[in-house]
Ligand SMILES: Nc1ncnc2c1ncn2[C@@H]1O[C@H](COP(=O)(O)OP(=O)(O)OP(=O)(O)O)[C@@H](O)[C@H]1O
């Protein structure tokens with residue numbers, strides 16, 4: 315087994331692209347490239363940002379003190395590919411085509427695989443992978459029911475971070491992820507709450523499609539009758555309605571900001587609206603946890619809270635006071651998607667896990 319394997323990690327987000335180089339488990343280069351809104355506005359679709367983001371990454375890499383030719387593998391955050399099982403996938407033409415055509419929708423993470431494979435092609439013997447994309451699908455059959463046959467509930471969630479946090483929690487208590495029942499709550503710009511039944515996410519709210527708690531920039535589940543009336547009122551275009559659900563819903567709509575840290579600061583200074591909106595968001599998250607505990611038939615070994623907002627003790631406590639009777643609660647603030655991607659690539663290269671083919 316090689317002891318100085320170098321992995322390049324590429325994680326495109328809506329407003330930034332994170333890149334990192336790991337030597338084994340250790341990060342030796344890490345950069346968050348912020349994209350100015352005026353730079354991104356020039357592109358109609360997210361896929362159109364492909365060459366622009368790739369060029370910016372090349373520039374950053376050339377300023378890194380790590381020769382690119384020493385990299386053994388490139389791993390990108392996987393986007394809206396076909397629904398697939400959790401794991402590491404080799405990037406192939408079929409995956410590239412699906413992402414280029416945005417067959418299952420637009421998401422910045424779609425660019426991860428495209429850019430990773432292009433860079434890997436320039437490095438002799440380097441492999442290109444994705445791991446645990448946002449569409450990891452382990453839903454149990456009953457979870458797919460929406461209530462009408464033309465609408466099927468789908469698995470789209472913060473799979474990479476939820477799985478990484480669940481595995482590292484299991485390790486920390488010297489148990490196997492596959493032996494535990496966990497509820498994992500990702501509190502980011504979007505919020506997803508997953509029921510992890512013995513290593514499989516058998517149910518999760520479809521946050522990217524207006525399902526579950528409201529979040530800093532998403533409306534979550536809306537009263538569907540009212541939604542229909544507004545959609546057909548002639549006042550709003552399709553795009554405006556879509557923005558209400560993802561991008562400009564939730565805290566953004568109530569408070570004009572998607573920054574929970576800022577909203578909490580204002581609440582601390584006495585702003586009652588900020589205080590109540592954050593309390594309502596925590597209330598809805600707690601309700602979703604309650605729902606997922608019924609999915610696990612009440613047998614829950616732990617509730618894990620992660621993502622940026624998990625940095626806030628005040629916010630987490632508003633959730634904990636409603637759910638602590640269900641199971642012990644553990645807080646893992648932030649997210650380590652870069653570390654999780656690097657770890658997955660390393661395990662794949664070392665033959666510790668199977669590398670799956672995307673068909
Ligand atoms: N210390 C803190 N206290 C309260 N909120 C915080 C704190 N640090 C970050 N946040 C909030 O976390 C949110 C962003 O979380 P995160 O960085 O996980 O999201 P993202 O990566 O932008 O989106 P997503 O996780 O949905 O992909 C923002 O609303 C931010 O204000």
Ligand SMILES: CCCC(=O)O
Nearest residue numbers: 448471472504521522
């Ligand atoms: C698409 C990743 C999960 C989410 O943002 O809800």
